[in-house]
Amino acid sequence: MSPPSLQRLLVPRTIALIGSGAWTDAVAAGAKTLGYPGEIWRVHPTRPSQPDARYFRSVDELPAGPDSAFIAAPNHEVPAISAALARRGAGGFVCFSSGFAETATPTGERLTRELEQGAGGLPFLGPNCYGMVNFFDRVALWPDQVVGESPARGVALISQSGTIALTLMFNDRSLPIGYLITVGNQTRLAAEDLIDVLCDDPRVTAFGLYLEGIKDTAKFTRAVDKARARGKPIAVVKSGRTEAASRTARSHTGALSGSDAVFDAYCAQAGIARCETLSTLCETLKIFHNGGPLAGRRVVVMGASGGDMAMTADVSRHLGLAFPSFTPDTTARMSAIVGERVTVANPFDMHTYLWFQHGALRQLFVEVFHSDVDAVGLTLDCPPAASADDSAYTAVIEQFAAASRGARPRAVFISSLPETAGNTVRQLCLQGGVVPLQGQREALEALHLAGAVGDAWRGGDSPVLSIPRPPRGTVLTIGEHAGKAALATFGLQVPRSQTVPCAQAGDAAAAIGFPVVIKASGAGLEHKTELGGVVLGVRTAEQAVAAGTQLAALSGAVLVEQMIDDGIAEILVGVTVDEQFGQVLLIGSGGVQAEVWKDTVSLLPPWSRESVAVALRRLKVAALLDGYRGKPPGDVEALVDAILAIGRYATANRDTLAELDVNPIIVRPRGAGAIAVDVLIRKLEES
Numbered sequence: 001m002s003p004p005s006l007q008r009l010l011v012p013r014t015i016a017l018i019g020s021g022a023w024t025d026a027v028a029a030g031a032k033t034l035g036y037p038g039e040i041w042r043v044h045p046t047r048p049s050q051p052d053a054r055y056f057r058s059v060d061e062l063p064a065g066p067d068s069a070f071i072a073a074p075n076h077e078v079p080a081i082s083a084a085l086a087r088r089g090a091g092g093f094v095c096f097s098s099g100f101a102e103t104a105t106p107t108g109e110r111l112t113r114e115l116e117q118g119a120g121g122l123p124f125l126g127p128n129c130y131g132m133v134n135f136f137d138r139v140a141l142w143p144d145q146v147v148g149e150s151p152a153r154g155v156a157l158i159s160q161s162g163t164i165a166l167t168l169m170f171n172d173r174s175l176p177i178g179y180l181i182t183v184g185n186q187t188r189l190a191a192e193d194l195i196d197v198l199c200d201d202p203r204v205t206a207f208g209l210y211l212e213g214i215k216d217t218a219k220f221t222r223a224v225d226k227a228r229a230r231g232k233p234i235a236v237v238k239s240g241r242t243e244a245a246s247r248t249a250r251s252h253t254g255a256l257s258g259s260d261a262v263f264d265a266y267c268a269q270a271g272i273a274r275c276e277t278l279s280t281l282c283e284t285l286k287i288f289h290n291g292g293p294l295a296g297r298r299v300v301v302m303g304a305s306g307g308d309m310a311m312t313a314d315v316s317r318h319l320g321l322a323f324p325s326f327t328p329d330t331t332a333r334m335s336a337i338v339g340e341r342v343t344v345a346n347p348f349d350m351h352t353y354l355w356f357q358h359g360a361l362r363q364l365f366v367e368v369f370h371s372d373v374d375a376v377g378l379t380l381d382c383p384p385a386a387s388a389d390d391s392a393y394t395a396v397i398e399q400f401a402a403a404s405r406g407a408r409p410r411a412v413f414i415s416s417l418p419e420t421a422g423n424t425v426r427q428l429c430l431q432g433g434v435v436p437l438q439g440q441r442e443a444l445e446a447l448h449l450a451g452a453v454g455d456a457w458r459g460g461d462s463p464v465l466s467i468p469r470p471p472r473g474t475v476l477t478i479g480e481h482a483g484k485a486a487l488a489t490f491g492l493q494v495p496r497s498q499t500v501p502c503a504q505a506g507d508a509a510a511a512i513g514f515p516v517v518i519k520a521s522g523a524g525l526e527h528k529t530e531l532g533g534v535v536l537g538v539r540t541a542e543q544a545v546a547a548g549t550q551l552a553a554l555s556g557a558v559l560v561e562q563m564i565d566d567g568i569a570e571i572l573v574g575v576t577v578d579e580q581f582g583q584v585l586l587i588g589s590g591g592v593q594a595e596v597w598k599d600t601v602s603l604l605p606p607w608s609r610e611s612v613a614v615a616l617r618r619l620k621v622a623a624l625l626d627g628y629r630g631k632p633p634g635d636v637e638a639l640v641d642a643i644l645a646i647g648r649y650a651t652a653n654r655d656t657l658a659e660l661d662v663n664p665i666i667v668r669p670r671g672a673g674a675i676a677v678d679v680l681i682r683k684l685e686e687s
Contacts, residue, residue, distance in 0.1 A: 005091065005092065005121075005122075005123055006092070006123055006197050007091075008067040008068060008090075008091025008092060009067070009068050009091050009092030009093070009123050009124075009125075010068075010132070010134055010137075010139070010179075010197075011067075011134060011137045011139060012038060012066065012067030012068035012091060012139060013038040013039070013067050014038055014039045014040075014041065014064070014066045014067050014068075015031070015036070015038060015039070015040050015041070015066055015067065015068050015069065015070070015139075015141065016040075016041045016042075016043055016059065016062060016066035016068075016069040016070070016085075016090075017040060017041070017042050017043065017069070017070050017072075018043040018044075018059065018069055018070065018071045018072065018073060018081055019043070019044065019071055019072035019073035019074075019077075019081075019097075020072040020073065021044065021047060023072040023096060023143040024042065024044075024070065024072055024143070026142075026143040026144060027070050027072075027131070027140065027141055027142060027143050028040055028042075028053070030133075030140040030142045030143075030144065030145070030146035031139070031140045031141075031146075033140070033146050034133070034135070034138045034139070034140045034146050034148075034150075035138045035150075036138050036139055036140060037138060038067075038139075040053075041054070041056060041062055041063070041066060042054065042055045042056065043055070043056050043057075043058065043059060043061075043062070044057075045057055045058070058084065059081060059084035059085055059088055060084060060087075060088070062088065064088070064089075065085070065088035065089035065090040065091070066085070066088075066090050066091070067090070067091040067092075068090070068091055068092055068093060068094070068139075068141060069085055069090055069092075069093035069094070070093065070094045070096060070131060070141045070143075071093055071094065071095050071096060071097055072096045072097060072143065073097055074097070075097045075098065075099035075100060075111055075127070076111065078095060078097050078111070078115055078118075078127065079111065079114035079115045079117070079118040080118065081118075082095075082115055082118040082119040082122065082124070083117075083118035083119070083120075085119070085122060086118065086119055086120040086121070086122050090122060091122075091123075092122050092123040092124055092125075093119075093122065093124045093125075094124065094125045094126060094129065094131045094132060094141045095115070095124055095125065095126035095127035095128075095129065095184070095187075096126065096127075096129065096130065096131060096143060097126075097127055097128070098127060098128040099111065099127075099128075100112045100115065100127045100128060100185060100187070101185055101187065102127075102128050102184075102185050112127070112185070112187060115127065115187065116187060116188065119188065122188075123188060123189055124187075124188045124189065125181065125182065125183055125184065125188075125189055126182075126183070126184040126185060126187065127184055127185055127187060128184040128185050129162060129182040129183055129184025129185070130142065130143065130144070130162025130163075130165060130166065130182040130184075131143060131162075131182060132179070132180060132181040132182065133146060133148070133169070133177075133179070133180040133181075134178075134179055135148050135149065135150050135151060135154065135177055135178055135179070135180070136150060136151070136154070136178045136179070136201075136203050137150075138150055142180075144166060145166075145169075145170075146169075147169055147170055148169060148177055149176075151176035151177070151178060151203075152203065153176065153178070153203050153204075153205050153289070154176035154177050154178030154179075154203065154204070154205065154289070155175065155176065155177060155178060155204070155205055155206045155207065155208055155285050155288070155289055156178055156179040156181070156194070156195075156198045156201075156204045156206075156207050156208070157177055157179065157180045157181070157207075157208045157209075157210075158179075158181050158182075158183060158191045158194050158195070158207065158208070158209050158210075159180075159181070159182050159183070159209070159210040160182070160183055160184065160186070160191070160210060160211055160212045160213075161182070161210055161212070162182050162184075164210045164237075164278065165180055165181075165182045165210070167278060168180065168208070168210075168278060168281075168282070171282055172423070173282045173283070173286065173418070173426075173438055174286070174423070174426040174427070174430060174436060175282050175285055175286055175289070176289065178201075178203055178204055178205075179198060179204070181194055186213075186215045190214075190215040190216060190219070190220075191209055191211060191214070191215075191220070192214070192215070192216060192219040192220040192222075192223040192224075193219070193223075195207055195220075195223040195224070195226070195227055195234070196219075196222070196223040196226060199223070199226050199227050199230050199232060204232060205232065205288065205289045205292075206232055206233050206234070206235070206285055206288035206289055206292075207227060207232060207233070207234040207235070208234075208235050208236070208281055208282075208285045209234065209235070209236040209237070209238075210236075210237050210238075210239075210278075210281075211236060211237070211238045211239070212238070212239050212240065213240075214580060217465065217580040217581060218465060218467075221266075221270070221462070221463070221465060224270050224272065224462070225270075225462050228270070228271055228457060228462065231292060233271070233272075233273065233288045233292060233293050233450075233453050233457075234271075234272045234273070235272070235273040235274075235275055235281050235284040235285050235288065235449065236267065236272055236273070236274055236275065236281075237274075237275050237276070237277070237278060237281050238263060238274065240259070240260055259578060259579075259580070261600075261602050262578045262580075262581050262584050262602055262604075263581075264602070265463075265584065265601075265602035265603060265604055266463055266581055266604055268452070268456065269456060269460075269462065269463040269603070269604055269611075270456065270462050270463055271293070271452075271453045271454075271456030271457045271462070272453070273288075273449035273450065273452065273453050274449075275445070275449065276445070277442070279418070279438075279439055279442040280441075280442045280445045280446055280449070282442075283437050283438065283439070283442045283443055283445070283446035284445075284446040284449050284450055286435055286436070286437065286446070287410070287412070287435055287437075287446055287447070287450040288450065288453075290410075290430070290435045291410055291435075292454075293450050293451070293453040293454035293457060294374045294375055294410055294447065294450040294451040294453075294454045295374045295451075295454050295458070296374045296451050296454055296455055296458075297320050297321050297322055297374065297447070297448060297451030297452065297454075297455065298321075298322045298323075298324055298372070298373040298374050298375075298451075299321055299322070299323060299373055299374060299375045299376070299377060299447055299451075300323070300324075300346050300347075300348065300368055300371055300373050300375075300376045300377065300409070301323070301346070301347045301348070301376075301377040301379060301414065301444075302346075302347065302348035302349075302350055302368060302376070302377070302378060302379070303347075303348075303349065303350070303378065303379030303380060303414075304349070304350055304351060304352045304355065304380070305349065305379070306349045308349075308379045308416060308440075309347035309348065309349045309379075311416075311440060312347045312379065312440070312444065313347055315440060315441050315444050316444050316448075319444060319445065319448040320448050320451070320452060321444065321447060321448050321451070323346045323347060324346060324371070324372070324373060325345070325346060326344060326345075326346060326371060327371075330367055330370060330371065331344045333367050334364060334367050334368070337354070337360055337363055337364045337367070338350060338351065338353065338354065338364060339353060341353070348368070350364065355392070355396070356392070358395060358399050361396065361399045362399040362402055362403050365378075365399060365400050365402075365403030365404070366403045368403075369403055369404055369407035369408075369409055369411075370407070371409065373409050374409055374410065374451055374454070375409050375410040375411075375412055375447055375451075376404070376407075376409045376410070376411055376412070377412045377413070377414045377437075377443070377447070378396075378397070378400045378411075378412070378413055378414065378434075379414045379415075379416065379440070380393060380396065380397065380413065380414075380415065381415050381416050381417060381420035381421075382394070382415070382420055382421065382422065382425050383420075384419075384422060385422055385424045385425075390424070390425070393425075394424075394425065394428055397413065397425065397428055397429060397432070397434070398428070398432065400413070400432075400434065401428075401429065401431075401432025401433060401434050402432070404432070404433060404434060405433065410435065411432075411433060411434040411435065412434065412435045412436075412437050412443070412447070413425075413429045413434050413435065413436045413437060414437050414440060414443040414444075415436075415437070415438050415439070415440075415443075416439070416440045417438075417439065417440075418438035418439045418442075419438075421436050421437075421438045426438075459610075459614075460608070460610065460611060461606060463581075463604035463605065463606075464604070464605050464606055465581055465582045465604070465605075466582045466583040466604075466605045466650075466651065466654055467581075467582035467583075468577060468582065468583070468654050468655045468656075468657075469655050471658070471684055472684065473684045473685045474684070474685050475658045475682050475683070475684055475685075476682065476683060476684075476685050477523070477526060477680065477681070477682050478681040478682070478683060479499075479521065479522075479523075480519070480521065480559060480678065480679055480680070481497060481499045481521065481559055483679040483680065483681040484497070484676065484679050486649065486681065487645065487646065487649050487662070487676065487679060487681075490645045490646075490648045490649040490652070491641065491642075491644075491645035491648070492642055492645040492646060492649075492662075492676050493638070493642060493673055493674060493675050493676065494675065494676050494677075494679075495517075495561045495562035495563075495564060495675055495677060496512050496513075496561070496562040497512065497559055497560060497561040497562065498511065498512065498559075498560050499521055499557055499558070499559050499560075500557065500558060500560060501556060501557055501558075502548040502549065502551060502552040502555070502556060502557065502558050503548060503552075504548070505518055505544045505545060505547055505548030505551075505558050505560055506541040506542075506544040506545040506548065508544075508558075508560040509538060509541060509544035509560050510541055510544075512560060512561070512562055513562065514538065514539045514540065515537055515538060515539045515563040515565060516538045516544065516560055516561060516562060516563050517534065517535065517536055517537075517538065517560075517561045517562075517563045517677070518534075518535045518538055518544060518547040518548065518551065518558050518559070518560050518561075519533055519534050519535075519551075519558060519559045519561065520533035520534075520551045520554040520555040520558060520559075521555055521557045521558055521559045522554070522555035522556065522557060525554065525555065526680050531554060532554070533551060533554050533555070535547040535550065535551065536563065537563065537565075538563070544560070561677070564666045564668065564675050564677060566668050566669060566672065567666035567667060567668060568624055568625065568627075568631060568632065568633070568634035568635075568667050568668060568669060569589075569621050569624040569625055569634050569666075569667045570589070570590040570591040570663075570664035570665070570666055570667070571587065571588070571589070571590045571621065571639060571664055571665045571667060571674075572586070572587070572588045572589065572590035572591075572600070572661075572662070572663040572664060572665075573585070573586070573587055573590075573642070573643050573646050573662045573663075573665055574586045574659075574660055574661045574662065574663070575646065575647075575650040575657065575659070575660040576659055576660075577657070577658065577659070581604060582604075582654075583604075583605065583650055583651075583654060583657075584602050584603070584604055585602070585603045585604075585605075585607055585643070585646070585647055585650070586600055586601070586602050586603075587600065587601050587602075587603065587612070587615050587616065587619070587643060588600030588601065588619060588621075589619065589620065589621040590663045590664030590665065591663070591664050599619050599620045599621055600619075601615040601616075601618050601619060603615055605647070605651070607643070607644060607647040609640055609644065612640050612643050612644060613636070613640055616636065616639070616640070625639070625667060632669040632670060633669070633670050634667035634668070634669065634670065634674075635667055635668055635669065635670045635671060635672055635673055635674055636667070636670075638667070638668075638672075638673045638674040639665065639667050639674040641674070642662075642665050642674045642676065643665075646660065646662060653683065655684075656683045656684045657681070657682075657683055657684075658682040658683055658684055659680070659681075659682040660679075660680070660681050660682075661679070661680040661681075662676045662678070662679050662680075663678055663680075664676075664677060664678065665677070
């Protein structure tokens with residue numbers, strides 16, 4: 001484990017418990033429960049020593065600097081205690097005490113600074129954290145119940161919330177936990193530091209995170225990349241999905257983007273399973289622990305209930321799972337086994353005709369495992385072993401497990417209710433190489449997420465942050481004509497156009513060629529349509545003159561532009577700058593209703609032809625691009641070229657670009673191109 005300084009903190013031979021009797025008593029009890037093999041020293045200014053606990057009056061009286069310490073003292077005493085630990089050469093500590101920066105008060109901020117100064121270079125968790133349990137090495141610095149065994153291999157759970165961590169510890173889902181670590185305020189050690197260090201522990205199979213914020217995005221992305229390189233997948237629950245955007249945006253792109261959408265995009269590209277609930281987190285981690293990410297999201301789900309299979313299809317309708325049909329040959333062989341009364345389909349209701357014919361049942365399972373899928377799931381709910389005879393159920397599981405041996409698809413067991421896969425059933429599954437998943441929705445979400453991580457790991461490079469230097473100067477809006485010209489130099493196709501005084505609109509229109517669009521041109525006209533500053537379908541010189549006269553009320557000049565009237569679809573493409581992740585490309589349904597439909601995908605760099613094409617396929621508007629109800633397909637290749645041109649411009653102007661909005665790009669029929677007809681660029685002007 002590296003760096004060596006964390007070895008003493010996480011695997012201590014000596015522990016000092018400092019402060020409040022009730023909390024430190026609980027830590028001592030938890031360490032005893034887990035079987036901690038080292039020495040525990042107690043520190044309290046007034047408590048008398050007991051036969052089983054000798055008390056020292058201060059850190060300075062300890063026999064030596066402890067490898068690790070747990071501080072549960074009043075917050076104003078903590079900086080001095082941390083300084084004493086540093087002076088004695090301790091290995092690190094857990095700061096359980098609260099009342100620091102999390103209070104958002106001057107006193108809390110001051111105490112945090114004093115804590116950091118006192119600790120010097122010591123690593124510490126917190127403050128305002130619940131502690132940590134190293135189940136592998138039987139170490140507990142945890143002021144509460146400690147529940148769990150010491151596994152040979154297991155997952156590392158890292159949480160900003162002590163209660164969430166406690167809840168995860170209490171799970172009854174056969175999820176082996178190796179480390180359970182809370183980070184609280186992340187003042188010194190953050191989640192990314194622990195991922196980086198624990199990647200080096202061969203016993204760790206995967207990471208589960210509960211996050212409220214990321215302290216250092218660059219370090220976090222490096223740690224994620226390291227975990228991916230080591231084959232240790234990450235699942236995360238991150239709060240804040242409903243947070244409003246932290247800034248006011250002036251473009252459609254800005255209104256549609258937000259920090260949570262950016263984090264979603266990062267997870268999708270980096271290969272992190274972002275879970276909605278703790279239940280799904282646990283089930284996803286079980287798949288990760290038992291074989292890593294799935295190769296993809298092609299699955300077969302089978303069971304002896306038409307209701308279960310109908311619900312499987314319904315619950316999966318918003319997920320990315322694919323349920324491919326069996327091949328004709330496989331269908332024929334399965335039909336010969338189950339009989340003509342059973343329809344072979346996926347999801348597969350196999351009925352109960354073979355329930356007690358174990359040889360035929362295993363043969364059926366073998367045929368299913370020959371399918372070209374990534375996982376095969378058996379849905380079954382078992383009675384409680386303590387109060388019923390579950391042997392008929394476990395016999396089916398045994399045949400399923402036997403058929404799965406040596407097969408490429410991962411074998412999973414799915415119970416519709418979490419409690420109908422009791423410990424006996426789960427252990428039977430695990431002994432047979434089957435991953436027991438509890439709860440139908442959670443199980444299907446876990447399969448989707450584990451397959452999505454596998455797709456990301458296989459499909460491309462990790463995202464690379466494109467973070468501008470700190471902004472300086474004033475943000476100015478570039479005129480539409482100048483913005484289009486700038487983007488055109490990077491390969492974006494734009495209409496033929498001229499910017500002229502309003503009185504010359506007729507001459508300009510004739511020179512460009514009818515039909516044309518005429519727009520008011522000037523400062524403060526970012527949303528011209530809403531202001532009545534756009535006249536479409538101008539087909540004669542007389543109409544052009546009238547449009548110029550009309551628009552003179554808004555500006556002294558007009559932009560006269562070739563009108564694109566053969567569009568298949570309108571696409572929004574924009575770039576925003578997220579304060580943590582840097583430049584983000586946003587692609588979505590365009591036009592004036594872009595913010596209504598909110599049909600968007602966000603992408604972090606690197607932006608490639610493949611990643612852009614995949615993003616486009618995720619949009620609802622993709623149906624129009626494919627050709628809808630007899631209309632011709634759109635020029636998707638030209639659209640991808642246009643998006644990449646915008647990306648090149650954004651990269652080249654990274655340090656000065658504040659916001660970019662191309663809305664819409666009109667996608668013409670295949671072979672005719674994709675034309676950007678409206679552009680908004682806001683840039684920093686150096687002061």
